[in-house]
Amino acid sequence: MSTPLFEPPQRPRIWALSISRLRDLFFDIAGEYVERADLRIVSHGFEDAVREIESAGAGRPDVVIAGGSNGAYLKTRVSVPVVRISPTGFDVMHALARARREGARVALVTHGETPDEVRRFIAAYALDVTFASYQSAQDAESVVLDLSDRGIDVVAGPGLVTDLAVSAGMGTVFLYSRASVRTGFDTALEVAQATRRETVRRQRLDTLLQHLRDGVVALDAQGRVEVMNQRLASVLGIDPAKAVGRALLDLAPDLAGSLPDADGDSFCTVRGASYVVHRGPLASSSAAAGTVLTFQESRALERLDRTLRSRQRVQQFSARYRLDDIVGASASIERVRTLVTRYAKSDATVLILGESGTGKEMVAQSMHQLSARRDFAFVAINCGAFPEALLESELFGYEEGAFTGARKGGKAGLIEVAHRGTLFLDEIGEMPLSLQSRLLRVLQEREVVRLGSTEPVRVDIRVVAATHRTLTEGVAAGSFRADLYYRLNILSIALPPLRERPNDLLPLAAELLRQAAAREPRLAARVPDAATAAHVLGGLGASLRRYAWPGNVRELQNVIERIAVELADAEAAPVADTLADTKTTTRTNSTALPKDATIVTRDMLRSVAPEILEPVVRATPASLTLRERSRHVEADEIRAAIAAHDGDRDAVCAALGISKTTLWRKLNAGR
Known part of the structure; x- marks a missing residue:
């Protein structure tokens, strides 16, 4: 049905x-x-x-x-x-005319005073009519008896009067007609229709009132409750139906002195919770207008404010990189992509390990973009880039007057700004010990206290930290808190240095050249895509792989930027078919490339980055201590194993019988 x-x-x-x-x-x-x-x-x-x-x-x-x-x-x-x-004028005239035909002496009896227009009408026609009126049933009986005593023959009146007149033996004419x-x-x-429309309107308004998240009460001019929603009634602990018609301050004496005296806002405390109370006028056609009070819980306002600020700052604090921006096909990079995709589904804290320039922030941003927090802010801060006092205020924020020069109204820290998003703490190993304890509390309690404040602010953040240091050594040396280390190292991703993934060098360099060409109008048409860039750089494959790249991707990017400037200034030359290293060239057919493409030669590379073509100079054994020699030997053996396993660190750890942490520590020690 x-x-x-x-x-x-x-x-x-x-x-x-x-x-x-x-x-x-x-x-x-x-x-x-x-x-x-x-x-x-x-x-x-x-x-x-x-x-x-x-x-x-x-x-x-x-x-x-x-x-x-x-x-x-x-x-x-x-x-x-x-x-x-009510009888109409016609009813009265018709009734009197009938009464005159039935008797000589006629009386007109009405409830309440006889209308003046009726008296004027009878006077105008000189009719002999006795007027009488009554207020109640007892009055009606007395009036009828009095008329009987006065010799009245016929009574014209309503039903009650005519019934009494019949009992008294007088003639009667019923005053009402079908028309009346x-x-x-x-x-x-x-x-009835108007009442129902008003009832529906009031029901809709009441439904709207009951669905408001804030407490609302409407008062008349004397402060009595006209309507109160269930939200406020629950806060005050009263029955909203029984509150109507009673003074609000009688129902809730604790509000005395806390309510605004005029239109505006004030603060009050009800049952231990703080509320912002707003007072506004209640529109009325009468001179004595009422008042509307709204009660908004302070914590709800704070949560709303943080959410709005998070939404507003998404554009300012946003992640630019995605997982597809991580270039490389080596086993170690594929492992990184797998972990990023897996960890993005979790809210657990992640520690990213890697040398400077390996792309730790790119990995953190990619994880944020894949997570459920992607619509909110990605806030990054370098813990080693600020003095201790400035880092504290940047991270935790401050209240107005917390210190000399504090901004009026205070300032939200980056932890608050990251609410519902991701907080990326780069170079976490550089954070001072005094701030490590405060950060530990944020990780444990998910709340932050601004400088100069005593009230904690709840935050919902996902923390991703990164470092190029071996934090376990910092823990052993007392420069890094062990409890913070274990709070950070719940999930971890180790990024391989560039020298351990040589087959990714040329594709990565080609992508960096494409990006540089896109920013340079003189070069954009000559290097339109990564395939062209790979062909342009193809002759440098062997030279790029032989270099150790201590600065990793960041250093490679710098070199490519120099090459892009040289290419933009160089005169276009036909693409050469004879390259220094044909094995590293792209499969792209040279005839499909732009006619004015320019090949990067070793001479051009020597002019912009001579260090890449210079032989690697290592410390002589005589200049090293026995301990240092041992570290270098171990590091060389590990690098050889990494090269043999195509950068797969899991396989290297299994072959050497060591953990990832030990692998990382020995590689760093042998630099």
């Missing part, structure tokens, strides 16, 4: 109440409204009618119709709208 897209609106519930002959008119015209209203005719009046309405529960009427004193009585005693049926009853029913329908 299909479900309708929306429920059709229910017919308004209308009750018509009467204990007199007005009830007969209700029955006469009820059939005219059966399609437009759920109409019920109730034979109750006054107190009995009140009990009937209030006990109806969910079936209570939307509107009540009643006449005369019954309507006036109900109007002040029930919580639903009451429409009173129809007018009452039509008015009741309009009131």
Whole structure:
């Protein structure tokens, strides 16, 4: 069975109440409204009618119709709208005309004062009519008896009066007509529809109010609660339904003195939690407007602020490199790619080991780009590039007035800036001991305390650290905390130096040349892609592999930049088919290359980077101690093993029976 897209609106519930002959008119015209209203005719009046309405529960009427004193009585005693049926001017004239035909002495009896227009009408036509009015059922009985004593023949009035007049032996004319009853029913329908529209509007507003994350209360001009959402009621520990109509400060005395006196903000504490309270005007057509108070939890505002700042700073602190930017096909580089992809799925701290220039930050950025945090900031800081005091303020931030020259309003540290993103701590081995303990607390508790503050700020960060040092030696020497080392070294990636992956040299140099050419308009057309760059550099393959590259990729990039400048200034020459080292050339057909491509010769390389073509000078055995000789011998043997296993360090460790940490330490010791 299909479900309708929306429920059709229910017919308004209308009750018509009467204990007199007005009830007969209700029955006469009820059939005219059966399609437009759920109409019920109730034979109750006054107190009995009140009990009937209030006990109806969910079936209570939307509107009540009643006449005369019954309507006036109900109007002040029930919580639903009451429409009173009033006789029209035509009803009065028609009733008096009939009364004059039935008796000589006529009385007009109305509930409340007789309208002035009726008196003026009768006076204008010099009619002999006695006027009388009543306020309640008891008054009506007294009025009728008095009229009987005065010799009145016919009484024109509402149902209650005419019933009493019949009992007193007088003639009667019922004052109401079908037209006046129809007018009452039509008015009741309009009131019911307007009431329902207002109810729906209030329900929607209440639903909206209840879904707000902040506490909200609306007060009248006397400070009494008009509406309160469940959020604030829970904070104050009260029932929101029972709060309506009561003074807020009676419900929550602890708020006295904390609420803003005028439109604006203030701070208050409720049950140990801090809130920012905003006061604003509650619009009203009357002169006495009310007040709206919103309660926002301080911690929620801080979290929102950090999230917004994280979003805003993604462009400023963003990762540029991706996994595809790591060039190389050696086994050791493939191992690095595998670990980056694997570790990106985790939030555990990573320690990246590698010599200077091996691409530690590129690996960290690639990991960030693959992680679930990629939409947030990647914040990098070199721990060895700042003095201790400056590094502390940069990392942890500070409050206003924390020290001389502190920025007004304070400053968020880079740890806070990295909220929901990645914090990359380069050269972590250079961090002073005093800051290592503070960083350890950040890693353990995931919260940071600014300089000059005592309140911790929660942060959600992934930490990636990098170093070219052997941290275990720092731990042994007392310059690096052991507990911090074990907190950092949960996951680790060891990057191979460039000299241990010789087959990656030419592809890497070609990619660096392509990037340099893209930045140089004079060279862009001559070196449009990596294939062309590889052909241009092809004759240098053997020379590049023979060099040790102590500066690793960074040094190679510097050399390629020099070559790019030389190529841009050099006059174009046809591509030569005879290269110094044909085995290292690309498979690209030379005829497909630009006609004005220029081949890099050994002479050009000698002019821009002579150190690459010079023989490697090693220390003579006589200048080394026995311990140093032993270290160099071990290092040479390890390098030979790495070359034999094509840079696969896992295979080298297995062949030599040593761990990766030992391999790393012995290689560094033998430099």
